[in-house]
Amino acid sequence: MTIALTTDNVTLTYPDGAGRLTALDRVNLHVTGGTIAAVTGPSGSGKSSLLAVVSTLIRPDSGRVLLETDSGTVDLAGLGRREAAAVRRSRIGIVFQQANLVSALTAVEQLEVMSHLGRRPRLPTANRRETRSKARELLDAVGLTDHHAKYPAQLSGGERQRVNIARALMNDPALLVIDEPTSALDTERGAAIIDLILSVVRDRGSATLLVTHDSAHLHRMDTVYRMVDGALELQPRVVV
Known part of the structure; x- marks a missing residue:
């Protein structure tokens, strides 16, 4: 299966008084299926904006976000609101920083809801x-x-994050977008989540973009980018 994510000169700005603030400055990256590209950098550097653009939650000012699969290539940056929502449901899995589970649903029901989105109720x-x-x-x-x-209140933080990851995989996404998966976990549970993500990505072949502040696991990623002031730079490969 052919899967790849490519951003091509993606630029995003926000209103800032009389001018505009540049959140993403001609960002270029490439991630192939079955690999993980990590993005690190200081708070406010544009990492969250990049995830939002790649996930079709925000449309950039310019540039392309190309998702390639066996069924063809789509420019995520050029989709309308309804088309973007359909692509998120069918091709993109998002693992949020906080699990954001529905308190009234069991673990298995959290996943079932994902499969029903956009379909007729019965x-x-x-x-x-x-x-x-x-x-x-x-x-x-x-x-x-x-x-x-079990309900979310009956699960540990690490277990809730595992449900979060499983939920993102429910619709067999070509693209997996992961935001700070270990930020709310201790060192041991964080390492276990990284182990799980690596295993899932290798097994399922999703192109994966992972934002993290945790440098302890960067050497395990396939590629590492650093973002500063909206500009993204590929980092040298670190071997430990």
């Missing part, structure tokens, strides 16, 4: 069974075999 029984089976398999894959029926 699904055939066979489809509901297929969805439930897939959700359970994903929870098993992230190490939550005995936690399918």
